[in-house]
Amino acid sequence: MGVTERKERHKEELKRDILSAAKELFTTQGLEATSIRNIAEKIEYSPATIYLYYKDKNEIIHALHQEGFKMLVSHFQVLATVSDPFERLKAMGRAYTRFALENQDVYELLFVMKEPLLHVESCVEQGWNEGDRAFDILMQTVKECQAKGYFQTLDTEKVSFVIWSTMHGLCTLRTSGHLGHVTVARESGHDLDALMTSAYETFVVMLERLKS
Amino acid sequence: MGVTERKERHKEELKRDILSAAKELFTTQGLEATSIRNIAEKIEYSPATIYLYYKDKNEIIHALHQEGFKMLVSHFQVLATVSDPFERLKAMGRAYTRFALENQDVYELLFVMKEPLLHVESCVEQGWNEGDRAFDILMQTVKECQAKGYFQTLDTEKVSFVIWSTMHGLCTLRTSGHLGHVTVARESGHDLDALMTSAYETFVVMLERLKS
DNA sequence: CAGAAATATGAACACCGTTTAGTAAAATGG
DNA sequence: CCATTTTACTAAACGGTGTTCATATTTCTG
Structure with missing residues (x-):
């Protein structure tokens, strides 16, 4: 089942993408600017998607x-x-x-x-x-x-x-x-x-x- | 002009009312609960009214x-x-x-x-x-x-x-x-x-x- | 190819601080 | 006493927040 593994990797990848987007926003724009919506925009996903990878903020x-x-x-x-x-x-x-x-x-x-x-x-x-x-x-x-x-x-x-x-x-x-x-x-x-x-x-x- | 004085006193009074409402909310409910809207509700005025007495939060x-x-x-x-x-x-x-x-x-x-x-x-x-x-x-x-x-x-x-x-x-x-x-x-x-x-x-x- | 499962999202909810345009009441001037 | 101006107030909206849920869309499987 190499397929499911690849998908699994994709999931992990997106999770890390969310985090690094958050990290960049946080370090460059500060705490205030690090909102779920900003993160979502940066990775070009819907805000709701983030909640599939992280329970909450x-x-x-x-x-x-x-x-x-x-x-x-x-x-x-x-x-x-x-x-x-x-x-x-x-x-x-x-x-x-x-x-x-x-x-x-x-x-x-x-x-x-x-x-x-x-x-x-x-x-x-x-x-x-x-x-x-x-x-x-x-x-x-x-x-x-x-x-x-x-x-x-x-x-x-x-x-x-x-x-x-x-x-x-x-x-x-x-x-x-x-x-x-x-x-x-x-x-x-x-x-x-x-x-x-x-x-x-x-x-x-x-x-x-x-x-x- | 005792009328304007009385009105002036009323204004000061309301200003203090806002503050004491804020104080009570702050000390009993904490920082989070002390919002303009909550304060307004407590003194039974519109949120916008507060801005006539205080520049901002x-x-x-x-x-x-x-x-x-x-x-x-x-x-x-x-x-x-x-x-x-x-x-x-x-x-x-x-x-x-x-x-x-x-x-x-x-x-x-x-x-x-x-x-x-x-x-x-x-x-x-x-x-x-x-x-x-x-x-x-x-x-x-x-x-x-x-x-x-x-x-x-x-x-x-x-x-x-x-x-x-x-x-x-x-x-x-x-x-x-x-x-x-x-x-x-x-x-x-x-x-x-x-x-x-x-x-x-x-x-x-x-x-x-x-x-x- | 149909159906099931995984994935993604639009729209909404309930908040927030703040501004603006408009209304109702009161004070003033004639 | 009426007309006008000033004062006091607010409803509604703007743009923002975190979060949820029903509804697509895509992907995998039998």
Whole structure:
């Protein structure tokens, strides 16, 4: 039955076409423009057809979510070569902020929106595996830092969560525009990215001082 | 001309009615349910009427935004009585997380959504005065902590921003559901609020160790 | 070739924010 | 007191959203 196989492949192909159309719309036009109707138009099918391949929009968003996570994890993968754990931690922070600022919509998809996570809950099979992996990388690094005298007597998971929170807060307050409304940056050079970066450096110094 | 005055009062009254209808919808039904049409139905007017009193939905959202900020600032006001600056800082953090968890939609309105800020930009008159005030309270406290030996040689504004970011990150990762998908909390008691609180305590310990 | 099964869609439903043209009521001027 | 202007309001529409369902159209199979 080579015929059914070919058809099967065609089906998978269309499913991927839908996803890549969604991906392109999402990355070039942003979240707003990524509607079922726009996707349908791009692949030259009826909007209703999309529902034969994806249950609803959340399923598409979830698929984009996974792709976005692969992007992020790949950004981290490079840093595994840095042997000193604290240096690695610093580099991870820089990579994280850079990723968030350069891919704001993707970042929002990964860490701000609630919809993609809701879909994860329905697939009980495996939790948020990509997310877990990224967090495990962070925890592993924190653990190694602790072995070198940093964050002594503190719980690894909680320290990791605090660090993640700080990075997430820095990034979202920057991209949401709240940073620009509160700081002296308004009257000064108003280079918000530079201000956020220097705030990150301050955070690094704070962490550095936590070595016993 | 007492007539025009009375009419003027009626106009102001309706404007407030719209806002309080919006507020009630927002706090009881959430963000999604707060549509122009729902508000109109609640006050028993046509949707178009609302546009005679507010330029667009963003203006209403901005008004709710200001109300939300007054709520937050009032939560902080009480803490001014705490004389020790570091104790005050700790109490502020607790008040902040408590506010965020107990008023999740309001918090999102204040610190996550971009729409209310966009409206602020159009009113050049005065920046984000409420937000500035809250941030100034934080900065003042950090400054006093520095006078007592905390965060020495670090820039007050940047330390404040880092602290704010951490709090914001903790709160949003909690309320967006991302915390629950990444931590061991899944298999353990899965009391996420308690986990977030203990992460906050870890953060406090970290700050405490930054005293020279 | 007929019938069954898979595939695709047009049209509709119920929403959304917003605008416009038009109506009804009230205030004003003569 | 009537005519006119101003004010207050709204019905209906525009273009958009996600989603569903009955109806084609195409493809495979006996």
